[in-house]
Amino acid sequence: MALVLGDPVRHAARRTAGLALGGASAFAELGFLLVAVPALAVPPLRERVFGAAGAIAGFERRRIEGYLGQAGAEGCTGHRAVQYLGVRWVVGGLGAGVLLLVLLGAVSAVIMVAQVLAGGAPGSFDVADGLDWYDPFTFVLFGTLLVFLTVQGLIGVAELDRRLARHFFGPTARELLRRRVSELTVSRADVVAAVDEERRRIERDLHDGVQQRLVALGVLLGRAARASGRTGAGAPVDDLLRQAHEETGRALLDLREVAWRIHPVALDSGGLHPALEALAETAGVPVRLVYSLAERPPGAVEVPAYFVACEAVTNANKHAAATRIDLEVSRTGSAVVVRVGDDGVGGADPAGSGLSGLARRVAAVDGVFTVDSPPGGPTVVTAELPCG
Known part of the structure; x- marks a missing residue:
């Protein structure tokens, strides 16, 4: 039971730590952007800015993969890294705001509990104020609602952080198109090779199977024709005709096998x-x-x-x-x-x-x-x- 309860708690604690780290890095990223964006107008500084942006983006990718889940499978450098940081600091700041609200809510809850234990109403340490009968219900109801909203806020920020990373750290539309063209090129070559191999197989089947059986059938029929011209050759002729009939059946089976390799008739029926x-x-x-x-x-x-x-x-x-x-x-x-x-x-x-x-x-x-x-x-x- 402890393991069942411990795993979700550790998972939630890990995500919260990741969001807290992301909230702290958001302020550093904002400071970096305030300095880096004007520096992009200076050509000698541009490469350094891009390098620093790529390093910060790499840190964010490692943070997301370590605390929040899978990020994109590729790197993020150059203008793309600067663009990512320009959006990421907003998401990180949103996460920091939610965590701050959670902290304020926890402090407020502790203060209210202390006020109630002191005999006063929530929001007052004066015992003379008294505790109305509806105060506990109001306290529990609004507390539960605020906990639900903050949890949903944390989940939403974590999902937004992951989606943003997958968008910027994943392949661009041009890269996806290039990969698709490459896959189609390989697939087309494989189709051509498969068709050529199937043609060769059918040719081998016709040459080594059906053709040989038809040759054997012709030989048997020739022997039967020669034997029928001789007197008293009824038994050999009957035996040769029986063999010819069997050979015809084998040739038909081979023909069906070749036809099946072209297209299985069983699928049509x-x-x-x-x-x-x-x-x-x-x-x-x-x-x-x-x-x-x-x-x-x-x-x-x-x-x-x-x-x-x-x-x-x-x-x-x-x-x-x-x-x-x-x-x-x-x-x-x-x-x-x-x-x-x-x-x-x-x-x-x-x-x-x-x-x-x-x-x-x-x-x-x-x-x-x-x-x-x-x-x-x-x-x-x-x-x-x-x-x-």
């Missing part, structure tokens, strides 16, 4: 959920499917989600020696999350052809793809696909 149910039934390993999406996601999300699940299940079945696979599809915020875990031997290489291809598929829709597969297992493959 019922969507992602039925397609994953069919995948779980034919996996060859027990698969526990947990599908918690309330509505069907768009096609741009369904296709990579299905490929991630199918490739991960296939890898667990073929390479991981898994005895159980957990397949979960859920929604976290605005993203569809596909998570495939198995109890296999682990050691999956994210740079391998299969997993790297999945990573590029996911990156093509601005998703996040991760593989956690330590030696000895277990392996967890996760894809977060934005679904705006």
Whole structure:
């Protein structure tokens, strides 16, 4: 119980100390600005002013991260640091004012309690004044209201201080645009590489699978035709025709496999959920499917989600020696999350052809793809696909 009560008290004390430190630094920052802003008009002093402003801004960032929570992830220098200090001292002064009111309220409460204990009414030490029956209720009511307002004021100043830091210490709009362009450039290159790799895979499947089976089918039919011209060759002809029929079935299966790699037809018939149910039934390993999406996601999300699940299940079945696979599809915020875990031997290489291809598929829709597969297992493959 002491731990449960102690943690919020320590948290509140830490934030109060951070606000007190920020209130004291606000007056120093105001003094710095009064000297630094006119000095900016002198070119030789400009770099020194910017350096000092950056150092003070760095102190404020460390204070916020140490006492109030996370600040921006980047530095603040030059004109931006001066601008930050120009706004920060106002917020710090507001925090100092709230803390001063808290102190005055605490002193006033002590004085009033002393007056009541002396037998007088709050606001008077004269015992003859007496204590009216409504004075305790008024004292408690207004005291509770003032405590609530001061606490809300402290919380508001702390949040304002954090937001101000995140704005100035975070990336600018131009920097965000530059990063986005860089991400799109990399994503476009990954899409092109994924398409080229998929084309090569389809070509290999056609050349090594379907083409070879069709050649074998032609050979069998040729042998059957030659055998049918000889007398008494009914049994060999029947056997060759049976083999040709079986080879035709294998060629059709290969063609379906190639067509599936281009676009899984199972998604068109019922969507992602039925397609994953069919995948779980034919996996060859027990698969526990947990599908918690309330509505069907768009096609741009369904296709990579299905490929991630199918490739991960296939890898667990073929390479991981898994005895159980957990397949979960859920929604976290605005993203569809596909998570495939198995109890296999682990050691999956994210740079391998299969997993790297999945990573590029996911990156093509601005998703996040991760593989956690330590030696000895277990392996967890996760894809977060934005679904705006």
